[in-house]
Amino acid sequence: xxxxxxxFDLFVGGFLGSLRIIAYSLVGSLVLGAILxxxxxxxxAPLRQFGSGYVSVVRNSPLTVMLFFTAFVLPELGFNRPxxxxxxxxxxxxxxxxxxxAIRSGINAVPDGxxxxxxxxxLTFSQxxxxxxxPQALRTVVPPLGSVVIAMMKNxxxxxxxxxxxxxxxxxxxxxxxxxxxxxxxxxxxxxGYLAITLPTAAILSRIEEKVAIVR
Numbered sequence: 479x480x481x482x483x484x485x486f487d488l489f490v491g492g493f494l495g496s497l498r499i500i501a502y503s504l505v506g507s508l509v510l511g512a513i514l515x516x517x518x519x520x521x522x523a524p525l526r527q528f529g530s531g532y533v534s535v536v537r538n539s540p541l542t543v544m545l546f547f548t549a550f551v552l553p554e555l556g557f558n559r560p561x562x563x564x565x566x567x568x569x570x571x572x573x574x575x576x577x578x579x580a581i582r583s584g585i586n587a588v589p590d591g592x593x594x595x596x597x598x599x600x601l602t603f604s605q606x607x608x609x610x611x612x613p614q615a616l617r618t619v620v621p622p623l624g625s626v627v628i629a630m631m632k633n634x635x636x637x638x639x640x641x642x643x644x645x646x647x648x649x650x651x652x653x654x655x656x657x658x659x660x661x662x663x664x665x666x667x668x669x670x671g672y673l674a675i676t677l678p679t680a681a682i683l684s685r686i687e688e689k690v691a692i693v694r
Contacts (some may be wrong), residue, residue: 511577
């Protein structure tokens with residue numbers, strides 16, 4: 479295990495790099511997922527169809543296909559960005575489909591009478607959704623959304639395989655392939671790094687779920 483001690487600074491840098499990927503992807507996927515969820519419950523048919531089509535295609539496609547598209551196809555179309563940004567975009571686009579379904583499940587759990595009452599007092603669709611339905615839906619959506627977030631954190635390791643660099647995956651690949659260290663201790667360090675991200679997050683989400691359950 480000397481490799482962990484001797485290369486501790488590399489693992490810390492990889493840990494911070496993975497956190498950056500996760501943080502940007504989390505914001506992007508939550509925003510896009512919320513927009514897609516609103517589209518899927520919209521009274522406008524084209525919006526519903528687009529949201530449904532996007533979710534169906536992305537959820538039934540491998541993450542590697544989405545990352546391949548953003549990393550290699552988008553630059554061919556003239557969208558040239560650093561691999562870090564392209565990786566974040568790919569992970570955000572992929573995770574947003576699952577965020578959308580988690581939020582939509584919460585919206586569907588709200589009794590129809592709530593939305594009908596909002597419309598009866600003159601609220602528009604967007605006003606009733608934002609002021610009446612969504613606040614109630616978010617209480618129900620915490621458990622499935624938490625699972626999506628944890629999955630996204632683990633999927634960030636796949637982003638590193640597309641040349642992003644500076645994350646835990648890249649550190650592990652560099653130490654085992656380029657420098658010839660044994661795989662077991664290196665992968666142990668990588669595993670500990672990801673556990674240091676996912677376990678506290680799972681604990682926080684569990685605590686939030688308990689608080690929400692008490693409120694309900």
